[in-house]
Amino acid sequence: MRMIKKTIFLIFFFTGIIIISLFFLPSFFLPQKVTLYGGKLMGYWTGFCLNFFLSTKIIIKGRENIILNQKFFIASSHQSMFETFYLQTIFNSPIFILKKELLIIPLFGWYLKKIGSISITRNKISKSNLDFYENIFQAVSSSDRPIIIFPQGTRVLPNERPPFKKGASKIYEKLKISCQPVAINSGYVWPKTGISSSPKSITISILKPISANLPKEDFLKILENNIYSELNSLN
Numbered sequence: 209m210r211m212i213k214k215t216i217f218l219i220f221f222f223t224g225i226i227i228i229s230l231f232f233l234p235s236f237f238l239p240q241k242v243t244l245y246g247g248k249l250m251g252y253w254t255g256f257c258l259n260f261f262l263s264t265k266i267i268i269k270g271r272e273n274i275i276l277n278q279k280f281f282i283a284s285s286h287q288s289m290f291e292t293f294y295l296q297t298i299f300n301s302p303i304f305i306l307k308k309e310l311l312i313i314p315l316f317g318w319y320l321k322k323i324g325s326i327s328i329t330r331n332k333i334s335k336s337n338l339d340f341y342e343n344i345f346q347a348v349s350s351s352d353r354p355i356i357i358f359p360q361g362t363r364v365l366p367n368e369r370p371p372f373k374k375g376a377s378k379i380y381e382k383l384k385i386s387c388q389p390v391a392i393n394s395g396y397v398w399p400k401t402g403i404s405s406s407p408k409s410i411t412i413s414i415l416k417p418i419s420a421n422l423p424k425e426d427f428l429k430i431l432e433n434n435i436y437s438e439l440n441s442l443n
Contacts, residue, residue, distance in 0.1 A: 214403040217261035224253045229315040236322050243322045244301040251297035254290060263408060264397050268298065270414035273388075279348060280386045280417065283376060285435050286358035287366055287395025290410060295356065295390070298412070302356035303347050326355070341382045348383055355379075359431065366395035366443070372432045377424035389415040389431055391438035413438045 232246035258264040282302055284291055295302060304320065308327040311317040326343050348355060359376035380387060391413040397403070398410075415434050418427060 213261055217257055217403065220261060221254065221257045224257065225250055226315065228253065229319060232319070233315070236318060240323065243319065246319065247293075247296045247301060247323060251293045251295070254293040255297070258290075258397070258410070262397065262403070265409040266294070267409055267411045268414070269411060270416075273414045273416050274299075275386055275388050275417050278386070279352075279354070279383075280388050281348070281354050281379065281383060282356040282388045282390055283359050283431055283435070284356060284390040285392050285439060286360050286363050287392065288363060288398040288400065290394040290398050291358075291390075291392050291412075294412070298414075299354055299356070299388075301353050303351065303353050305344070305355060305357050324351070324353075341378060344379060345382055348385070354388070359428075359435075363400040364395070365399060365401075366393060369436055372428055374428065376431065377428040380420075380422075380427045381424040384420050386420050387418040387427070387431065389418060389434050391415060391435045391442065393439060393442045411442050413442065 228246055228249050232243060232249075235242040235246060255266050258266065282295070282299060284295065292304070301323070303323070304325040306320065306325055306327055311321055311325070311327055324347060326340070326347060328340050344355060357376055357379060359372040360370055361373045364370060392410065394410045396410075415438060418430055418434075422430070
């Protein structure tokens with residue numbers, strides 16, 4: 209029975225994402241803010257499908273910690289596709305930093321380009337990669353939207369604790385703004401290898417901000433410790 213529910217969930221989820229993408233296709237020729245509504249709708253659709261088909265409750269902790277009235281960037285744990293979609297409903301349409309391969313996906317990749325996502329070619333030195341940090345700085349300087357990074361570098365299994373990538377500390381050093389850490393245990397419901405069969409909730413923990421201007425090495429240690437400590441408490 210659970211397998212049938214998983215299959216139905218995936219069919220309806222991806223069908224909905226495609227329909228939303230098609231519906232907002234004309235917005236590619238309109239101001240960017242119109243396209244951003246499509247991203248929020250995808251986030252709400254994600255939450256609806258998880259709740260309706262898998263009876264998964266989404267719990268949000270720490271809303272009082274959300275940084276207001278100043279520029280900041282988000283650093284989130286990454287276990288699932290869930291956070292890519294759902295965090296758009298909590299924060300102001302974040303600017304995603306993502307692998308360049310995602311931009312070539314029909315419809316979805318076009319959407320990512322339209323909303324101003326910043327791409328990087330993994331494990332390769334290129335001119336675009338050399339301009340990467342400057343592109344991030346320009347994006348933050350010219351917008352009131354926060355950027356979002358996944359310092360683990362890729363989706364990981366719920367019990368994996370890889371060291372955070374040093375690129376996160378370089379971004380922190382370059383931007384000189386506060387960081388909003390977020391811990392999400394989505395992998396217990398929707399791991400990178402499929403759909404799980406046990407947990408009934410996903411918790412999004414919005415942690416206390418890390419202020420600007422710390423030594424970048426100290427920042428990375430604090431960020432990793434805070435996120436992993438929270439994830440361990442959610443297990």
